[in-house]
Amino acid sequence: MSMGSKGHFKLAVSNLRHNRMRSLLTILGITIGITSIILVIAIGEGIKRQVQTNNAFLGNDIITVQPSQSGNPLQPSLTALTQTDAQAIAKLGQVSTVVPLAAVSGTVSAPDSKPMETMVIAAGDDVGDIFGPLVEYGDFSGADTGESSVAVIGTTVAARIFGEQVPLGREFRLRGQHFIVQGVLKDVGASTLSPAANLNNAIIIPFKTGQKITNANLPVYQILVRIKDREQMANAVAAINDTVLAKHGNQADFTVLGPGDSASGNDKTITTITYAIAAIAAISLLVGGIGVMNVMWVSVTERMQEIGIRKAVGATNRQILTQFIVEATVVSVAGGVAGVAVAYAIEGIVLLFSDFKMPISWPVPLIAFFVTLVLGLLFGTAPALKASRKDPIEALRNA
Amino acid sequence: MSVIKLEDVSKLYGFGDATNIALDEVNLTIEEGEFVAVMGPSGSGKSTLMNVIGLLDRPSHGNYLLNSRSVSKLKPNRSAKLRRDTIGFIFQSFNLLPRLTALENVALPLLYKGLGTTRRLKQASAMLERVGLQEREYYLPSQLSGGQTQCVAIARALVNNPKIIIADEPTGNLDSAGSRLVMELLSEIHKTGNTILFVTHNPELTRYASRVVYMHDGAIIADEQTKIGDVARRARQVMYSVPTTNEEHDLAGVSALMAALPQKPATRTRKSSKKSTAHRTRSKK
Numbered sequence: 001m002s003m004g005s006k007g008h009f010k011l012a013v014s015n016l017r018h019n020r021m022r023s024l025l026t027i028l029g030i031t032i033g034i035t036s037i038i039l040v041i042a043i044g045e046g047i048k049r050q051v052q053t054n055n056a057f058l059g060n061d062i063i064t065v066q067p068s069q070s071g072n073p074l075q076p077s078l079t080a081l082t083q084t085d086a087q088a089i090a091k092l093g094q095v096s097t098v099v100p101l102a103a104v105s106g107t108v109s110a111p112d113s114k115p116m117e118t119m120v121i122a123a124g125d126d127v128g129d130i131f132g133p134l135v136e137y138g139d140f141s142g143a144d145t146g147e148s149s150v151a152v153i154g155t156t157v158a159a160r161i162f163g164e165q166v167p168l169g170r171e172f173r174l175r176g177q178h179f180i181v182q183g184v185l186k187d188v189g190a191s192t193l194s195p196a197a198n199l200n201n202a203i204i205i206p207f208k209t210g211q212k213i214t215n216a217n218l219p220v221y222q223i224l225v226r227i228k229d230r231e232q233m234a235n236a237v238a239a240i241n242d243t244v245l246a247k248h249g250n251q252a253d254f255t256v257l258g259p260g261d262s263a264s265g266n267d268k269t270i271t272t273i274t275y276a277i278a279a280i281a282a283i284s285l286l287v288g289g290i291g292v293m294n295v296m297w298v299s300v301t302e303r304m305q306e307i308g309i310r311k312a313v314g315a316t317n318r319q320i321l322t323q324f325i326v327e328a329t330v331v332s333v334a335g336g337v338a339g340v341a342v343a344y345a346i347e348g349i350v351l352l353f354s355d356f357k358m359p360i361s362w363p364v365p366l367i368a369f370f371v372t373l374v375l376g377l378l379f380g381t382a383p384a385l386k387a388s389r390k391d392p393i394e395a396l397r398n399a
Numbered sequence: 400m401s402v403i404k405l406e407d408v409s410k411l412y413g414f415g416d417a418t419n420i421a422l423d424e425v426n427l428t429i430e431e432g433e434f435v436a437v438m439g440p441s442g443s444g445k446s447t448l449m450n451v452i453g454l455l456d457r458p459s460h461g462n463y464l465l466n467s468r469s470v471s472k473l474k475p476n477r478s479a480k481l482r483r484d485t486i487g488f489i490f491q492s493f494n495l496l497p498r499l500t501a502l503e504n505v506a507l508p509l510l511y512k513g514l515g516t517t518r519r520l521k522q523a524s525a526m527l528e529r530v531g532l533q534e535r536e537y538y539l540p541s542q543l544s545g546g547q548t549q550c551v552a553i554a555r556a557l558v559n560n561p562k563i564i565i566a567d568e569p570t571g572n573l574d575s576a577g578s579r580l581v582m583e584l585l586s587e588i589h590k591t592g593n594t595i596l597f598v599t600h601n602p603e604l605t606r607y608a609s610r611v612v613y614m615h616d617g618a619i620i621a622d623e624q625t626k627i628g629d630v631a632r633r634a635r636q637v638m639y640s641v642p643t644t645n646e647e648h649d650l651a652g653v654s655a656l657m658a659a660l661p662q663k664p665a666t667r668t669r670k671s672s673k674k675s676t677a678h679r680t681r682s683k684k
């Protein structure tokens with residue numbers, strides 16, 4: 001006995017089109033809310049994937065040790081590891097290779113090229129054993145002769161400093177030290193060791209050289225460990241953990257990860273922060289919802305005569321209620337759909353100009369649809385009730 | 400069987416000292432097929448009576464039997480459905496939805512009845528044809544003349560095949576040509592068996608009616624059967640030799656009508672002593 005849902009939908013759309021600007025602005029409010037929530041969660045997810053030190057691409061017998069942050073999650077103590085930790089691990093029986101990695105800052109200058117900042121990794125002597133498969137040209141051979149040292153460089157850096165040609169044997173200077181390029185890495189894509197350590201942008205130099213040119217005890221941000229028997233993975237992880245724990249005076253300020261493990265400590269923190277920010281973003285959605293309610297109030301007040309006429313020709317309270325709730329819901333869901341679209345667009349644009357991936361997972365559009373549906377129902381009901389309960393004569397008189 | 404039977408129906412607005420008696424224990428019985436004109440000065444309760452009979456409003460006291468069924472205490476949804484199916488309402492100010500075409504306006508009651516689009520538009524189209532506006536189906540109300548607009552409103556009132564048509568000053572916003580158009584149309588509808596009530600300030604229009612009811616201060620003070628085609632006897636008393644729909648003359652006519660009509664008795668028997676204390680106010684219009 002009631003008009004079809006299609007009829008209600010068409011009616012709502014035609015009313016919204018009549019007040020085009022107002023409808024668009026209301027929709028915009030919801031769009032902003034939905035977009036910001038989706039993006040916050042996507043960015044969080046993206047950061048998580050970057051931080052996840054998933055060194056599985058190096059081989060399934062590689063264990064990673066890295067500092068964790070037990071204190072303030074926003075200021076991870078990246079200096080918690082030292083070279084002595086690496087030496088201690090190397091003494092373990094299960095271990096075949098240990099490579100400590102440290103970050104060195106500095107400006108690279110080469111003849112015929114502008115000086116440029118890049119990321120420099122000082123890596124332990126056995127780095128070739130682990131990064132070897134990633135080398136495209138040359139190798140990790142050679143050593144610091146005092147006068148001159150060696151380097152293996154990422155493909156992006158290679159192109160930026162030396163141009164198109166394969167720069168094997170070419171020279172550059174860093175912090176006054178002379179280097180000869182021994183190898184060039186493959187394009188390792190966007191897979192990263194840590195947010196700051198995209199190998200494409202890295203120059204890998206011997207650990208000793210790193211220490212020499214910085215005159216410092218280099219802070220180790222990661223220790224890569226190859227084990228002899230991958231069947232003994234769990235065992236080895238435990239042994240490494242115990243060793244480093246002993247070195248650190250029983251302070252668990254580091255994480256030991258098997259291949260494919262993720263830095264769960266980081267994960268949890270990032271997840272927490274992500275959802276905290278998403279909750280703040282949700283407030284903007286709430287504001288959008290209140291915008292819908294506001295517009296519906298105005299609309300109901302403005303359209304008293306219409307309500308009166310519809311009732312006079314036989315519309316029941318329920319039919320009027322449905323009309324206005326559908327209208328609120330159409331606005332809200334339109335905002336949601338636009339919000340999802342904008343979020344995907346921004347994801348695409350960011351990916352176009354950087355290699356930062358913000359994965360928007362598949363249920364997101366679905367969830368956004370239901371959230372905005374509920375929002376429309378929630379904020380549309382009060383104005384719609386007002387409209388539906390209006391006495392027909394009073395409504396007609398109000399005009 | 401009477402179609403409409405009002406038993407001591409009162410309608411009060413406000414309360415306490417400000418109580419305004421719009422209908423004062425009205426008793427009225429209307430038989431099927433009657434064509435009733437309602438006359439009376441401004442504020443006498445004509446619209447209130449129409450709204451109560453048309454189920455747009457409900458009485459404060461008394462009983463209303465529509466087709467022998469008491470409807471004075473119906474829930475809003477029930478009365479909406481009853482209104483939709485049994486009553487067609489025509490307003491002085493047309494009350495069409497300005498953004499809908501003539502056709503869509505006429506189809507509106509069918510929408511709430513739950514008919515599909517095709518059937519709705521087909522029936523509406525047939526109804527527009529009946530009022531002689533089949534060529535104006537896609538016009539907006541703003542693109543029609545006053546008379547045409549009211550004809551669309553009449554088509555809308557008719558589309559559900561209601562037995563009763565209620566028209567509150569249907570010619571109030573129209574010139575004489577428009578009035579004629581509308582009254583002729585109502586006349587035709589009456590001939591097909593509908594019961595029609597209409598309010599008018601124009602004594603000339605009582606020609607169309609078979610019965611004239613005169614109201615004053617919320618009460619029916621006179622009720623007269625007339626021959627269709629003749630101006631009602633009491634209404635004629637107040638007419639000028641040259642009938643006109645000029646507004647000033649109408650107003651003068653109304654005052655003259657007032658003078659000619661018997662005055663409402665000062666005291667009447669009351670059923671509720673409470674009501675007799677209610678302060679009576681008169682519209683200032």
Ligand SMILES: Nc1ncnc2c1ncn2[C@@H]1O[C@H](COP(=O)(O)OP(=O)(O)OP(=O)(O)O)[C@@H](O)[C@H]1O
Nearest residue numbers: 412419421440441442443444445446447448681682
């Ligand atoms: N909503 C309301 N609140 C208070 N008083 C009202 C209301 N509606 C009508 N009245 C009063 O009820 C009385 C009857 O009003 P009604 O509209 O029925 O008069 P009417 O005969 O139709 O007048 P007109 O010829 O001017 O249309 C008037 O005194 C009016 O002021």
Ligand SMILES: [Mg+2]
Nearest residue numbers: 445446447567
């Ligand atoms: Mg009136």
